[in-house]
Structures are given as C-alpha cells and as structure tokens.
Amino acid sequence: MSNEAITHGAEVHISHDTHHGEHVHHHKETFITKYVFSQDHKMIAKQFLITGIIWAFLGGLMSVLFRLQLGYPESTFPWLEDILGHWAKGGKIQPEFYYALVTMHGTVLVFFVLTAGLSGTFANFLIPLQIGARDMASPMLNMLSYWFFWLASVIMLSSLFVQTGPASGGWTSYPPLSALGGASEGSKTGVDLWIISMAMFVVSSLLGGLNYISTILNMRTKGMSMTRIPLTIWALFFTAVLGVLSFPVLLSGFILLLFDRHAGTSFYLSDIYLASGEALPNEGGSAILFQHLFWFLGHPEVYIILLPAMGMVSEILSTNSRKPIFGYMAMVGSLFAIAILAFLVWAHHMFVTGLNPFLGSVFVLLTLLIAVPSAIKVFNWLTTLWRGNIRFTPAMLFSIGFVSLFISGGLTGIWLGNSSLDIHLHDTYFVVAHFHIVMGVASFFGMFAGIYHWYPKMYGRYLNNTMSYIHFWITMIGAYLIFWPMHYEGLAGLPRRYLDYSSWVSFNQFGGLNRFISIVAMIVFSVQLLFVFNFFYSIFKGRRVTSQNPWGSNTLEWTAPIRPGHGNWPGEIPEVHRWAYDYGKDGREFIPQTEPVGANESHH
C-alpha cells in the first residue's frame, strides 16, 4: 500500500512540476487573478480566513446585542433605536429581533466561521504545503468553493435587511415554525433566503471537501505515505469526509422544507391550526423527520468544526514541546473512531421528542462511546507535554487553552449524552454552556492557535506578541467566566432562548449573574477586536520573518520560501523520508521530514 502511494505520488509530482514550469513563465498575474479569482490555494485560504473574520465580527456583535438584553432586561437603550429602528422600539430589543439575533449568531458562527472560516482556511492553506503538492487537485473547483461561500454570505447578509427580518426560528430551523410565515415573521422571506444561502454553502463545502480528499489521497510527494502525514492533514481529511457524506442529507432536508413552504407538500406539516384562525390542509407529515435529517448533518457538523482544531493543536503542541506527539497511530485511530461515531449519534439531540425509548438507549450507548477516543486524545496530549521543553508561543498557549476547554466541555457531554439526565438538562443553559465551551470556544482556540502558528507562513510577518498574549489571557479567563456559571443556570432548569426571565417564579434568581456574564462577554468581544486589529496591522507592519523555519518545525511547509509563490517550491518538490514528529530524537532538537534516515539513527 505504502509503496503504491509513493510511486503514484512521484508520478503526480513530476507531471505537475513540468506543467508548473511552463505556467510560471508564460502567464502574467493580474490583480484580478492574484487577489480576486485566484486559483492559488494560499490566496483562497486567506480569502476564507478574512471572510471568516468579518463574519466572526458580525456574529460576535450579535451576541453582544442579545447579551445586552439578557443582562439588562429592564433597561432601555435609546441609541439602539437610532441604529436598529423598529427592531429596538423604545430602546428595547424586540422579541422578534432577539430571536433573529440568536438564529443568525448560531448560523453564522457554526457554518460561516467555524466551518468555512476554519476548514476553508486551514485545509486550503496546509494540505498542499504539508503533503508536498504544488496546489489542490482542482484549483478551479477550489476557487469556485470560495465564491459559492461568498454568494452564500451575500445572500445571508441580505436577509438581515428584509422588512420581515431574517430567519428567526433558531439555527436548527425546526419546522413547523420555520415552514409557516403565519407562525413567525422571520419565517416569511427570511427563511427562504436562509435556505438558499445554506444551499450555496453546501455546494461550497462539497466542492472544497472533494478537493481536500482527492488532494490528500493522490498528490502526496515522494515518500509521504499516509502514516507520515502530519496529524493536521489526517484531521482535515476526516473533516472533509464527514462533510461530503453529511451535508447532502442536510440539503435534502432543506429542499423538503422548501417544498412544504411553497409547493403545498406535507413532509413536515400535520394538524396545524394557526393563531390567526386558519386550519392548514396539510395532514400526515412528521415534524420530527426534519430533525432526523438536520441532526444527521448537525452532529457530524460539530466534529467538522472540532477535528481541524484537534489536528492543528496536536501539531502545535508537539512542535512547541519539542517532543514527538505521543501515540501518533492512536491519535489517527481516535480521529477515525470519532469520525465513524459522529454518524451514529445524531438522535441524542432528540431524546425528548417522543423518540422510541429503546432507540434512545442505543443512541446513549453510541454517544458515550465517543468519550473513549476523546479520552485517548486528551491523555495523549498531556503525555506529549510531559517531560518536554515547552515554549509558550501564543499558538502554544491557545493550544493548551484548547485542551483545557475540550476537557471541560467534553465532560459535560457525558451528562447530556445520558438520556435520563438529558430529560432535565435538555434545552437549558447547561446545553448552551456545554456546546459553547467544547465546540464554540475550543474550536475558536484551535483556530487562533492555527492563525498564530502559520501567520508567518501566510504573510511573511509575525503578529505582535504583546497583543497576542493579552488576547490569549483575556479570552481564556473570559471564556470560563462567561460559560462556567451557565452550568448552574442550566442545573436550575433555565430554558434557552428566553429574552427575559423576570416574570418566572422558577427562573428569576439569576439576574445578577446574567449581568456579570454580559459584561464579561463585552470585554471579551472588545479584545477580539484587538486581535482583528493585530491581524490586519501585522499584514503590513508586522515584524518580518527572516528565517525559513521560525518555529524549528519538521513539516514541509517550512521548507518552502518565506513567501512562497504559486506552486509553493521554486525547484523540485522536496522528498520525504520520515514522519513529522522527530523532535528531541538522539539529542537533536528537531529533524525535518526531508532529512534521510541516518545509518546510526535509533529506531522507535
């Protein structure tokens, strides 16, 4: 198997090389081909990243607005009316707008930031550079992948300006609420735009995913067998497989929803009498069917978000501990196990929908099984740190933060995955705390780690260190201050998606805490602005990178020039002779993958 891969890789490498040689000499790059409709994977990665940053800013801003409401439900803010008009009548965020905000916050961050912004950026940037390829298998499709994402972004953005408001039935868009304009203002034009935008997004994700898979399988350089590729690549590979297999199911769910909305079908609708006094003709549909289709993507989706972060964190922890990643094969195996199990647990989001209890029990078992590969990963990361020689670069700090958050959020998954406990905790703030820590913040930490680590490769400059450290520490402390106390609100049964608890005897005891969380959230948001500033400022003014391999890393991207052109390596693509993690071997600090195995080198 590995021999085959090597010969095949060599062939590809030769043909691509000659082709590229001609390309460079006969083709002059214009502004349009270099920065806009670029087919260079590195430029496409930057396009994904910067679009992701813009969306993260908007999504974060939305959360600041609804945290304002949650923290100060009795106050009015006249300036909100100045900015938002009738959405904030009298300086108070209106319920319709609150729900539009939480819906858009979820959609934008889950799909546009942590899927497109994360995988889109790092799969594009790292796959060719780390496996030793000139570019993606199909640069053209890769370019289209970004532009479909751009189209999805434009449509989603435009839905914010529709008279009846954007989709506001939650990021999960459960019908009948999302199917009936008569049940919610946001389900009028808003949901149509939401569905169209998401369809574009699915296309983008599929184009990207197929490209990532074929590139990893077919275009590895000579000597780069599958067991030698860095863990980032393994993680991105499984991510792409998850996306390719599950996004189409989501799309089918959306198409049925579109039919129910406009073609009079009854896939999800049955026995509905609207408050306006209208009884709908639809009978025999199942609202729960949509939830099955949605979560068949929805659960793999959380791993689509998390796996790239895990991969990058593995790489960064090893590099900066100056020590090999512990248990490479176990890391690959656990990624594989997680990818398989990701498809078999979706109904744990549906324990209280009236699901057959026996079926529920199967999903409990499969869900808690995920804790085993997750535990392996955590202990392997810990062992990687053990007896290392650790450099706390900003990327390393974010990686350590990732592990800490992954532990905290992962353990509460054991609570929620156990159906009996889920009866009490379902749809409370406990769930909000759980998924924000383990999927939201942890993946953001992975993304930050990736940005800090590969920024020198992307732009040939460093980010400002002091701002990076401030960014890390305030974000780390803030993340725990925001989300840790939410567990207690959840234990007290506080339902999610309430904009005011004051009228409830059972839930009005957390006013002070909600205010505290809101204040911390605003501080953390403003520190993210500092990061964004640092990011753009350093592109132009950052300290220049002077050495080809600033982190003393083994992987191939650091053998390319400081600012690689299209094609990555000016001469031959380097050949690989070993795995990516020979740190601290035989008394040497690091041994790059390109170095042949010495005659006297020890075996492991």
Added chain:
Amino acid sequence: MSLTTIFILTILLLGFLITFQIAKASEYVGILKGEKKTLEQNNRINAFLLILFLVGGLIGVYCCHELFKGKILGEAASDHGQKIDKMLHLTVIITGAVFVLTQVLLFWFAFKYQYSEKRKVYYLPHNNTLELIWTVVPAIFLTVLVGYGLFYWFKITGDPPKDAMVVEVTGKQFNWIMRYPGKDDVFGRKYYKNISDKDDNTLGLIWSDVPELNLKADKAAQDDIVTDKLMLVAGKPVKLIIGSRDVIHDVGLVHFRMKMDAVPGTPTTMWFTPLYTTKEMKVKTNNPDFVYEISCDQMCGKGHYSMKGQIEVVTQAEFDVWMISQKAKYQTAVLDKQKTDKPVADTTAKAAVVNNVAPNTVAVKK
C-alpha cells in the same frame, strides 16, 4: 447616543490605543534585548500565569459552587426527579474527579516542563501499555454511567402504573390548554379543523355533527373538561398526553425534572408522580410565592419566553372538590350560551347586554 455610551466608547478607544502603543514599544524592546532573551522572559511569565490560572481557576470553581448551590435544584418534587438527581450526583463525582485530575496535569506539566536550556526532552513516541490503560479505564467508568442511566431511563419512559390519572396537555402559541376526560373517564374525539377559538372550542372537540368536515358527534367529548391550569394530586401518578396546535413546543417541568416535546400531529406522553403539594413546596422552599410552572422549552416563536403554564398539586380530597366544581366545556361553550340566547330572542334590551358581556369573557379567558 447617550453620554455614558460615548464615555464608554472613548474609554475603550483610549485603552485600545494605549495597549497598541505598549505592544509596539515592547516589540522594539524585544528586538534590542535579542530574540532568545525575549523568548525566555515571555516563557517564564506565561508559565507562571498558567499555574496561577490553574490555582485561581480551581478556587473560582469552588467559589462559584458555594455561590450558586443554593439557587439550583431544590429537592426534586417527583419520583423520577429524585432518580435523576441521584444520577446527577454520581455523574458529578466521576466527571468532577476527571476534570480536576486532567486540568491539574495539563497546567502542572506546562509549568514544570517550561523551556530551560539545560532540559533534555524525553523522546517518547508511544507506549502501548499506557494507551491501553486510558482506553480501558474510561470505558469501564462509562459502562457504569450508561448502565445506571439506562436503568432509570427505562423506568422513566416505561409504562405508567394502571391507576395513573390521565390529563391531556396541548401547546399553542403562546399558552397551554389542559383537558380532563370528565365523568366517563374517556377523552372524546377531536379534530384540528374543528378548532374554533371564537366559539370557545380551542381543541376542536367534536361535540356535534359537522357535515362539512364529515365528522360525527362524539358523546364522550361532551363531558370533557378544558382548563388552563393543571391540577394534580400528590402521591398519585399522572400520565400526560401531549400535543400541539401549531408549532413544536415542549412541556418543561423543572421541579419534577421532566420534559417532553409537544409535536403537532404526533402525540407524545410522559408520566411521573408528584410528591409534594404546592403548599408543602411553599414551606420546603421557604418561598410563599412558590408555584409549579410549565415552561416551554422548545423555541416556538416570538412569545416563547413567556409561554407559561401553571400546575397546582393538591391532596386527593382537595382535588375531588375542585373536580366537582368544574363544568364540562360543552356545557359552558355551547349549552349555557344556548340558554342565554333564548331570552335574547324574547327581549331585545337584554340581548344588547349579553352581547356586550359575552365577547369580554372570552377575551379574559384568553
């Protein structure tokens, strides 16, 4: 924009500028000092901060618990709830131990193995024994949790006892409608197209023939009692048949630790035994305003956050008295109105009064 807003924005901007200037200056200092020295210094500071974060964090976790433990989870008010609480405690202990262990190791290792010129790293690519240990040990603990959880899960979702009282709960935007079967103990048939809020038939009960919908009158529906409050008996199991008129809602019963979606077109069920009357809970929680509330736990539209239902748990004797005082919906919505309609035909003066009153009462009920 108000003055405070401008003030806050100015402070933010200033803070930002100062941070930026310091950051820029420290970069120059770093260059002057030399890369190696800067790295070592940053390393020491961050390693120290990491261990500080661990210690501070663990203290914070403890304080947070002390602060909020009184605000969560009073005693569970149902038998299922007590089981769920027991499981919760076991899960807290197991996951809590793992949490402390792994977080301490993470930050301790980070601190202890911070960069030093003298340190030789230990080349350790893998160790099968270790990896086997942390595959098997978590698997064992998880098996315990799964076993325990499923044991309760099947008890909670299993069949209710034969003597359980049955009540139907229907969600609509944005309140709850309860139905008791009445004297015959049978829920009469209903059909959603027969719902009419203006005729006070909020559930679409088929009291009489409806030829245009091809429905035959169901006698069993005529004694059904429709209320907006859920009355339950302490110590008596109750089974709820849950439905929805429009979108998906969820019957959330925080004190009983129970929850079940209300899905249009697909009835669901849940059962439990309330243990304490509302009066007893007022004493137990030391809160004279205590009420059992039904919260909607599934996003259902703009009024989701205010979709509240009330439950009163009473003794059997009190329940019987209440039940006797209740009139069948058919009686109040149809028969009583026909009675009042008759005099309307006789004297026009009275009719004006009645017509004025009737819509008002309906409005109040809503």
